[in-house]
Amino acid sequence: MLLGFAACLTASVCEAQQTLRVMEYNVENLFDCRHDSLKNDSEYLPHSVRGWSWKRYHEKLNRIAKVILAASREQVPDLVGLCEVENAYCLDGLVKYSPLRDAAYRYVMTDSPDERGIDVALLYQPSSFRLISDQHIRIPSYKIGRKPTRDILHVTGRVVSGDTLDVFICHMPSRSGGEKQSEPYRLLTARVLRHAADSVMKIRQTPYLIIMGDFNDYPESRSVCRTLGAGKPEKDIDSYRLYNLMNGKQGGTYRYRGEWGILDQLILNGTFLNHTGNLTTEYNRARILTFPFLLEEDENYGGDKPFRTYNGMKYHGGYSDHLPVCIDIDIKYPAP
Secondary structure, three states, rough: OOOHHHHHHHHHHHEEEEEEEEEEEEEEOOOOOOOOOOOHHHHHHHOOOOOOHHHHHEEEEEEEEHHHHHHHOOOOOEEEEEEEEEOOOOOOOOHHHHHOOHHHOEEEEEOOOOOOOEEEEOOOOOOOOEEEEEEEEEEOOOOOOOOOOOOEEEEEEEOOOEEEEEEEEOOOOOOOOOOHHHHHHHHHHHHHHHHHHHHHHHHHOOOOOOEEEOOOOOOOHHHHHHHHEEOOOOOOOOOOOOEEEEOOOOOOOOEEEOOOEEOOEEEEEEOOOOOOOHHHHHHHHHOOOOHHHHHEEEOOOOOOOEEEEOOOOOEEOOOOOOOOOOEEEEEEEEEO
């Protein structure tokens, strides 16, 4: 018994633990007020039909900052994946001139051929995630005769345990034109994403992959559960399989005609879940953030709905039409 106590004491002295908080948020059209002649951004310019303005732009930055800060405990989230950001100017405004300025975030983002000019990005804390590389993965939309869509962002970094963490952020093609008509585009994007994930898992001795974003599909959709192969965690966990930690969750991140659905997903490979390495988490640690200020009454269908920036073309002054998702990951590392 004394030997067992001594072993536990030695382990506690030699090993420490830190939590890595990861968040994803579709911020609903974070546009500046400047015209990009190469993009179709006319809706979000001064004197446009939406009445977008610098005042509203800065209010939008402050609201996004408020959501990220609300997701904090002892410190802000270590990694924040963002969807629907126009450009680096917007991210500079968010990390340098909003209430997030003291958080000292850095960021990487894509520069996609999307016609509207919206991209995905990753905010990261350099103290807990040391950037190694970032890659922008282009979707070959011409193969199925579609317009260009957002690139997938692949970011590689090192965490405090010394392990390599690969993060993929995606914003899948929308359902514009109908779910069935647009499904082939999401299936193509999911195949590209799956190939990229497989390529990483083949070269990592102990792979740790996080895939997050707005999939414009649900956990049970073909693009997610079949093409990407990300199902709900089961009893026997395989390090080289993908698991969707939003599959089976109550509620949703987006509401359409009174029905909640989970469009924003958090997908991890099995190494996180089988507790064989330094980075570990559980299914129940992935959650949808439902802060009261992010919701308002749904007068048409009852219940609550996201408090969004616009209702149609009318400015509404809210946060986003999506709710954010978040997960905590424990990191074991040698104590100093």
